[in-house]
Amino acid sequence: xxxxxxxxxxxxxxxxxxxxxxxxxxxxxxxxxxxxxxxxxxxxxxxxxxxxxxxxxxxxxxxxxxxxxxxxxxxxxxxxxxxxxxxxxxxxxxxxxxxxxxxxxxxxxxxxxx
Amino acid sequence: xxxxxxxxxxxxxxxxxxxxxxxxxxxxxxxxxxxxxxxxxxxxxxxxxxxxxxxxxxxxxxxxxxxxxxxxxxxxxxxxxxxxxxxxxxxxxxxxxxxxxxxxxxxxxxx
Numbered sequence: 001x002x003x004x005x006x007x008x009x010x011x012x013x014x015x016x017x018x019x020x021x022x023x024x025x026x027x028x029x030x031x032x033x034x035x036x037x038x039x040x041x042x043x044x045x046x047x048x049x050x051x052x053x054x055x056x057x058x059x060x061x062x063x064x065x066x067x068x069x070x071x072x073x074x075x076x077x078x079x080x081x082x083x084x085x086x087x088x089x090x091x092x093x094x095x096x097x098x099x100x101x102x103x104x105x106x107x108x109x110x111x112x113x114x
Numbered sequence: 115x116x117x118x119x120x121x122x123x124x125x126x127x128x129x130x131x132x133x134x135x136x137x138x139x140x141x142x143x144x145x146x147x148x149x150x151x152x153x154x155x156x157x158x159x160x161x162x163x164x165x166x167x168x169x170x171x172x173x174x175x176x177x178x179x180x181x182x183x184x185x186x187x188x189x190x191x192x193x194x195x196x197x198x199x200x201x202x203x204x205x206x207x208x209x210x211x212x213x214x215x216x217x218x219x220x221x222x223x224x225x
Contacts, residue, residue: 002158033212043200043215056210088155099144099204099211100164105157 003027006091006106014114018079021109025072025093031055032074033094033103034066038087048098049074056098081113116141116205120216127223133188135219137201146184147202147213148175157200160186191223 003026013019025032034046036059045058049068060066063081068074078085088108094101117140127133137146145164151157161168161175163184168175172191177184188195198220202213 042217043202045205045209045212045214048210048212056212058209058212090157092157097211098213099206100162102159102162103147103213104159105149108155108157110155 002104002106004091004093004104004106006089006109008109009107010110010112012112012114013081015081015083017081017113018077019081019111021076021078021089021091021111023074023076023091023093023106025074025091026104029093029095029104030072031094031096031098031101032068032072033092033098034060034074034076035090035092036087037090037108038084043090046076050097078111083113086111086113115207116143116203116214118201118203118214118216120199120201120219122219123217125219125221127191127221129192129223129225131191131223133191133195133221133223135186135199135201135221137184137186137216139182139184139201139203141203141206142179142182143203145204146177148184148186149200149202149215151198151200151218153197160199188221191221193223193225196221196223 046060092103174187198218201216204211
């Protein structure tokens with residue numbers, strides 16, 4: 001158990017819908033990361049928050065948004081869903097910055113868009 | 115932008131064999147990460163290393179900073195080692211040191 005929790009574990013929805021994925025980092029970790037893993041693209045970095053502030057963006061679509069709350073939990077919002085958004089979404093956390101700190105991954109949310 | 119290449123893409127071994135997975139990257143880095151993804155999908159961080167060698171149980175990771183190359187070795191492989199092994203390095207461009215990932219090596223260890 002990494003100490004990072006994600007809910008829900010599975011999500012099935014229809015095209016055009018909006019969903020929210022939730023992540024709680026390990027106690028004491030200030031950085032939260034969101035990743036997408038699809039069959040054809042592999043693991044891709046979406047966005048990082050550090051102590052409540054957005055720090056870096058990766059390959060995140062404009063239809064996707066995220067935030068980190070004062071208690072450091074984070075939510076990833078996916079809207080106007082398309083079939084291609086079906087993927088595993090992972091949250092991870094670390095004490096500090098990404099390049100020099102081990103990251104601890106949550107169990108993931110499997111999103112299926114029908 | 116850093117680029118990560120892993121080899122081989124797929125690897126099948128017999129129980130007890132010595133396994134080597136390779137990772138090369140294009141831009142100098144401060145640290146490299148090895149991750150393990152279980153068949154159920156969960157991801158575990160195995161190593162983060164910036165120089166030399168690290169060992170944890172039957173797993174050994176090495177890195178050569180000058181050659182921009184890292185290897186993950188598994189000694190006395192066991193069927194429970196069957197998983198996807200992923201190498202990741204920081205991208206110091208637009209994503210400010212966030213990780214980019216290799217495509218992974220799928221390891222299957224047969225009893």
